[in-house]
Amino acid sequence: DGGITQSPKYLFRKEGQNVTLSCEQNLNHDAMYWYRQDPGQGLRLIYYSQIVNDFQKGDIAEGYSVSREKKESFPLTVTSAQKNPTAFYLCATKSQPWGGNEQFFGPGTRLTVL
Amino acid sequence: EDQVTQSPEALRLQEGESSSLNCSYTVSGLRGLFWYRQDPGKGPEFLFTLYSAGEEKEKERLKATLTKKESFLHITAPKPEDSATYLCAVPLTTDSWGKLQFGAGTQVVVTP
Numbered sequence: 001d002g003g004i005t006q007s008p009k010y011l012f013r014k015e016g017q018n019v020t021l022s023c024e025q026n027l028n029h030d031a032m033y034w035y036r037q038d039p040g041q042g043l044r045l046i047y048y049s050q051i052v053n054d055f056q057k058g059d060i061a062e063g064y065s066v067s068r069e070k071k072e073s074f075p076l077t078v079t080s081a082q083k084n085p086t087a088f089y090l091c092a093t094k095s096q097p098w099g100g101n102e103q104f105f106g107p108g109t110r111l112t113v114l
Numbered sequence: 115e116d117q118v119t120q121s122p123e124a125l126r127l128q129e130g131e132s133s134s135l136n137c138s139y140t141v142s143g144l145r146g147l148f149w150y151r152q153d154p155g156k157g158p159e160f161l162f163t164l165y166s167a168g169e170e171k172e173k174e175r176l177k178a179t180l181t182k183k184e185s186f187l188h189i190t191a192p193k194p195e196d197s198a199t200y201l202c203a204v205p206l207t208t209d210s211w212g213k214l215q216f217g218a219g220t221q222v223v224v225t226p
Contacts, residue, residue, distance in 0.1 A: 042201070042219070048212075050212075090158070094212045101163070104160060105150075105157035108156065
């Protein structure tokens with residue numbers, strides 16, 4: 001079954017903890033993206049990657065880190081430096097980073113800080 | 115600065131009551147406009163891509179149109195299963211790596 005998987009679906013974090021959100025794709029897409037969604041706001045870009053071993057900061061990268069060691073995987077770590085991490089996190093892919101073609105989204109991970 | 119504004123923020127419809135959602139944008143050299151549907155607690159589902167003014171795309175009860183300044187998503191004779199948040203997005207003018215600017219969305223509720 002092709003597509004984008006994100007895990008876990010729900011994640012709870014205590015103050016001061018780092019947590020890692022998983023994003024895996026088998027679409028053979030080059031570009032991958034991480035977004036954060038808060039109620040009443042548009043999706044905001046955290047990090048993106050166009051190729052293995054390369055990634056760029058988005059608009060709200062502070063307190064987050066990523067890696068792209070494999071084409072299929074783009075994990076996001078929410079560090080203790082992120083002051084307000086409670087949100088819905090979405091991973092997306094695009095067949096090629098350039099051009100006007102669409103992005104496809106995974107099912108999301110809801111992170112809650114206890 | 116690239117901006118995308120969606121209106122209204124929320125829309126409540128009776129089943130069968132057609133309506134339109136608006137997505138206005140301020141980008142130069144539009145390189146596409148995307149519509150997505152998002153159900154509560156799920157990731158956005160791709161609906162349409164529009165590339166040039168005058169272009170139209172249809173899928174079941176949804177029809178998307180594009181002008182030089184805005185796009186409309188028309189919902190014809192909606193059913194309760196059309197209830198969702200509809201998002202539009204455009205590629206950033208200054209970016210060649212596929213970064214998108216999203217609107218805040220229109221939440222549509224269709225009642226029987």
